[in-house]
Amino acid sequence: MAWLAARRALIDPITAGEDEVLFVRKALIETAFLVGLRARLVPEPLEDDYAALLRRVRDITDRPSYRELVARDETALLLYAGTYAALRLCGHDAPEFLRIVRQAASGGYSTAFERVPYRQLDLLHTLALCGIEDEHGMPSMDDVLPFSLLCRRPNVVKLTDRDIYAVTHTVFYVTDFGLREPRWPDGFHAGEAVELVETLLTISQARENADLVGELLCCLLCFGIRDSEPAVRAREFLAAVQEPDGRVAGPSGIVHPAFAEKDDGYRVWAEGYHTTIVAALAGLLDRSPRTRVAPRPPLPVPAAPDAEVTGPLRQAVAWLAEHGVRHPVRTGLPAVAAAACGAAALGEPELAGPALRHLSTLLAEAEDRVWQGHGMEVTGEFAVGLRANGISCPSLERFLRATADAVRTLDSVPPEAVGNVHRLAGLGLIDARSAADLTACADREGTTDPASAAPALQEAVKTYHLGRVADILRGAAGAGWADHRIARDAVRFLLAQQHGDGAFGYPACDDPGEREQARLSWTRSVVTALAAVRVRVREADA
Numbered sequence: 005m006a007w008l009a010a011r012r013a014l015i016d017p018i019t020a021g022e023d024e025v026l027f028v029r030k031a032l033i034e035t036a037f038l039v040g041l042r043a044r045l046v047p048e049p050l051e052d053d054y055a056a057l058l059r060r061v062r063d064i065t066d067r068p069s070y071r072e073l074v075a076r077d078e079t080a081l082l083l084y085a086g087t088y089a090a091l092r093l094c095g096h097d098a099p100e101f102l103r104i105v106r107q108a109a110s111g112g113y114s115t116a117f118e119r120v121p122y123r124q125l126d127l128l129h130t131l132a133l134c135g136i137e138d139e140h141g142m143p144s145m146d147d148v149l150p151f152s153l154l155c156r157r158p159n160v161v162k163l164t165d166r167d168i169y170a171v172t173h174t175v176f177y178v179t180d181f182g183l184r185e186p187r188w189p190d191g192f193h194a195g196e197a198v199e200l201v202e203t204l205l206t207i208s209q210a211r212e213n214a215d216l217v218g219e220l221l222c223c224l225l226c227f228g229i230r231d232s233e234p235a236v237r238a239r240e241f242l243a244a245v246q247e248p249d250g251r252v253a254g255p256s257g258i259v260h261p262a263f264a265e266k267d268d269g270y271r272v273w274a275e276g277y278h279t280t281i282v283a284a285l286a287g288l289l290d291r292s293p294r295t296r297v298a299p300r301p302p303l304p305v306p307a308a309p310d311a312e313v314t315g316p317l318r319q320a321v322a323w324l325a326e327h328g329v330r331h332p333v334r335t336g337l338p339a340v341a342a343a344a345c346g347a348a349a350l351g352e353p354e355l356a357g358p359a360l361r362h363l364s365t366l367l368a369e370a371e372d373r374v375w376q377g378h379g380m381e382v383t384g385e386f387a388v389g390l391r392a393n394g395i396s397c398p399s400l401e402r403f404l405r406a407t408a409d410a411v412r413t414l415d416s417v418p419p420e421a422v423g424n425v426h427r428l429a430g431l432g433l434i435d436a437r438s439a440a441d442l443t444a445c446a447d448r449e450g451t452t453d454p455a456s457a458a459p460a461l462q463e464a465v466k467t468y469h470l471g472r473v474a475d476i477l478r479g480a481a482g483a484g485w486a487d488h489r490i491a492r493d494a495v496r497f498l499l500a501q502q503h504g505d506g507a508f509g510y511p512a513c514d515d516p517g518e519r520e521q522a523r524l525s526w527t528r529s530v531v532t533a534l535a536a537v538r539v540r541v542r543e544a545d546a
Contacts, residue, residue: 005284007250008035009053011273012060017070031277033086036061038281038288040090040133041181045292050094058094065091071101078114081105082127089133106136115140121152122174129177149178150189157196159493160203161458161465161473165216168204172219175201179226182295195303198227202234203489206455207462209238213255214245218282225289228298239290242283254279313534314350316499316506320531321346323506325359327524333374335524337363341382342528344389349535353392360389364397375403384427385532391431408433417442454480454490461490465497470509473498474529481536487544495537498530 020028074084154174178186208216221238328339347355429439464472509526
């Protein structure tokens, strides 16, 4: 608050250039609203910094040239109604200002033009704080809430920063900044809203976006939740990134590039004022005796991920088994090995049996370099599939025995080889104790939780890198996170990419050969990821 108060001269629109006046008006309303919330949420008189900011806001809003702007630009009603609401919350009524705001609100345009739901909620909340609740003729907050992004169960791996701001602001308004319990739409549970906010908070912290971390922490406090792990970590994060003078820097790109040409003091303020306000609001909500405190609401029992993936996985396994044998060994063997992996996860190894038998006959006398060229993950899955179907392949068995002999001479293996050692043990080629000793010091690759991998996951979704999405999901499932909201939404994303014939992915090309290769590669990756999800969830249930 001291940092904001020391720069209060910068929130005056009259001093702003033509290209920055809207930005400064926004800074004015946000600063004024923070002061108004302080007066509303904490019963003690305003401290020096809040009082200094209030004096500055009053000096600006006392000018006819400021308050009369709302009559000239009804589309910006929110900006001016918000400053009046802040004054009113601080006990400084301004009847003429209210008359102009009320006039604009009933003018047949400012409350009538199309707004996205969270902006509609913003206007409803602001007018209510102005004391204007009946004459605007708009639907109630409870009527608008079902159409918000918050209540539409969005896929978190697809959400942009702009989407997340829509979620946070919806929470602010429907909870009246922690003073009101929302009336949730039929079929929607408070626990779902909390889970979404906590998930987005964890993702935003992984991306080191202090602005979103602050807003999402405020959302949890508005829900009355003060002791969740994500909230604790968010407080620690904001404390760690706060600068010695009190400023909390916003993410890169938060202001227009033209502001880079301003003097250093102005640029530093422009890039940090909003995030600093958000951090101050989080502290205010945390210490307010008036905001509600509530236990973490329960979640409805989600559909079991293994049930969700069973049908699509079976269909994809059949497609891979059919198409894998049509390709040269270089691409066909990995496809059939993935089909065997998926069939094993389904408990139906025979689904890949014909394809495995075809390739085992074709490769019965293959040289070791053929198997080496595919790597142990592919050859191991292929061997497991053969074993499950009672099929032998002399050249592969010879290669695996030689590989096991070589592994037994090692003292340890690197992390990326841990899974391969366990495959050899599963095939009975290395005893379980030796495998445990070899892998004892190695951390299995991909054991990080999905939240830490979320930035990479979102980037892979954005660029349509299905193989990368599948790899991250498989790592999360292998680490025991298959039921995490991020992993569940990654599954939802992948399932939405399945064709009617069972293959995955929509290549941005028309050439049949290119399309076949892309779909084969993507389906291989997705099948192994879905198989890992199904296996881990069933193991957890057991």
